[in-house]
Amino acid sequence: MVDVLLLFKKVLNMILWECENENVKNLYVETNLTEFGKVIGHFSTLYSEIYTLKKHNNIYIAKAPKINANQSYEKIKDQISKFIFEIDHIYSTCNSSLIIKFGYAKVIGGVPFLISAKRHMTLRDAIEEQALSDVDAISVAYQVVCALEYCALKNIVCHQDLKPENIFLDQIDKKFVYQTPYSFRYQAYLADLGIANAALIFNRPWGSRPYMPLEQYNKVTQDLFNTTFSKVDIFALGVNLYEMLTGGMHPIGERTSDIWPRSILGNKWSREEVWKKWASKDIKIKFPQKISNERLLELIEGCVQTDSASRPDYKAIKSILLKELNKLDLNAFExxxxxLNMLMEAESLNSSSGWPYMEGLVKDINQYFENL
Structure with a gap:
C-alpha cells in the first residue's frame, strides 16, 4: 500500500521530462487535458507534441514543446524557452483578424501547453483539394502579406516558417450568409510564430527546407539579421503562391506533399544539400505552363530570387496583387x-483594450519558467 501511495504522489507531481515511460507520460497529459475533451489523436514533430481533443462537437488542439528524459537539462531549457518565446509572440501581435490566437495556456507536469479550438482549415488542405483560382490565390497571398506587415510593426522581422500548414483559412460563405456567392472564398490567418525571429534570438535560422532561401541555410549574426532576413518570408511567399496556383506543385518540379517532410532512409529530399543547391539558383520554376497568368508567374520568380535585395518588398507585392485582382475581377477587388477594412476597423476599436483575458495567463506562464 505504501508503494502505491508513493507512486500516486509521484504521478500527481510528475515532471514530464523525468518520465521515461511514454505511455505513462501520455496518460498523465491526457488526464490533465480532460477539461478540453477526450484525446483522439497525438503526433510529434521535430520540436512539438500535438494532441487533438474532442468535446461534444468541438475539436481542440493542444501543443507543447517536445522534451524527453534522454535530453540534457540545457536542451530541455532551450525547448521550453523557445515555446515561451512563441507564446509571447502570439500575445504581442494581438490581432485576431490576421493572426491565429490561442484560447488557453496551461502548465502540465512542468511543461507549457497551448490549447486552441480548431475552427479553421489550412492552406495545405485547400491546395490538396485542388488548385486555387487566380482570384482566390491572390486574395490569400494579399492577406498573408498584410499579416506579415503587421508582424513587422510588432518587431517580428521574420516568421521563418511560412508554409501552407501555417496559413489557416476560413470559408467566407460559412461565416456569413449572402444571397449570391461571395467573390473570394477565404479569410486567411497567419499561424505558428514558434520560430519567428529565431535567427536573431537563438542564432538559429530554423525553417522548412522547401520554403527556405539560401540565406536561411547560413549562420546569422545580429548585425546582418535585419537586412539579410527581412525578405526570407518573401521567398517563402513565392513558393506558397506557386503551390496555390498549381495544386501543390513545388517550383523544384515535384509535388511538395510527395517529397516533404517524408524522412525515408536514402531519400534525397531529406538531405539539406539538395534544397540548398536548389535555393542557390535564380531560375528554378520548372512548370511555368501550369500558370497561365504571366504577371503572377513574374511575381513568383521575383520572390524566389537568390539575392534577397532583388526580391520585391511587401508594398510592391501588395500593389502587384491588387492590380492583378482588379483586372481579373473588379467585384473581388472591391x-x-x-x-479587410472592416476587419481592421473592428481590430482598431478593440486594440486599446489589448487582450485582457490572456494577459494573466501569459504573465503566469512567464513567471513559472523565469528561473528554469
Whole structure:
C-alpha cells in the first residue's frame, strides 16, 4: 500500500521530462487535458507534441514543446524557452483578424501547453483539394502579406516558417450568409510564430527546407539579421503562391506533399544539400505552363530570387496583387478591400483594450519558467 501511495504522489507531481515511460507520460497529459475533451489523436514533430481533443462537437488542439528524459537539462531549457518565446509572440501581435490566437495556456507536469479550438482549415488542405483560382490565390497571398506587415510593426522581422500548414483559412460563405456567392472564398490567418525571429534570438535560422532561401541555410549574426532576413518570408511567399496556383506543385518540379517532410532512409529530399543547391539558383520554376497568368508567374520568380535585395518588398507585392485582382475581377477587388477594412476597423476599436483575458495567463506562464 505504501508503494502505491508513493507512486500516486509521484504521478500527481510528475515532471514530464523525468518520465521515461511514454505511455505513462501520455496518460498523465491526457488526464490533465480532460477539461478540453477526450484525446483522439497525438503526433510529434521535430520540436512539438500535438494532441487533438474532442468535446461534444468541438475539436481542440493542444501543443507543447517536445522534451524527453534522454535530453540534457540545457536542451530541455532551450525547448521550453523557445515555446515561451512563441507564446509571447502570439500575445504581442494581438490581432485576431490576421493572426491565429490561442484560447488557453496551461502548465502540465512542468511543461507549457497551448490549447486552441480548431475552427479553421489550412492552406495545405485547400491546395490538396485542388488548385486555387487566380482570384482566390491572390486574395490569400494579399492577406498573408498584410499579416506579415503587421508582424513587422510588432518587431517580428521574420516568421521563418511560412508554409501552407501555417496559413489557416476560413470559408467566407460559412461565416456569413449572402444571397449570391461571395467573390473570394477565404479569410486567411497567419499561424505558428514558434520560430519567428529565431535567427536573431537563438542564432538559429530554423525553417522548412522547401520554403527556405539560401540565406536561411547560413549562420546569422545580429548585425546582418535585419537586412539579410527581412525578405526570407518573401521567398517563402513565392513558393506558397506557386503551390496555390498549381495544386501543390513545388517550383523544384515535384509535388511538395510527395517529397516533404517524408524522412525515408536514402531519400534525397531529406538531405539539406539538395534544397540548398536548389535555393542557390535564380531560375528554378520548372512548370511555368501550369500558370497561365504571366504577371503572377513574374511575381513568383521575383520572390524566389537568390539575392534577397532583388526580391520585391511587401508594398510592391501588395500593389502587384491588387492590380492583378482588379483586372481579373473588379467585384473581388472591391470586396476584398472592403472586407479587410472592416476587419481592421473592428481590430482598431478593440486594440486599446489589448487582450485582457490572456494577459494573466501569459504573465503566469512567464513567471513559472523565469528561473528554469
Amino acid at each position: 470586396s476584398l478591400n472592403a472586407y
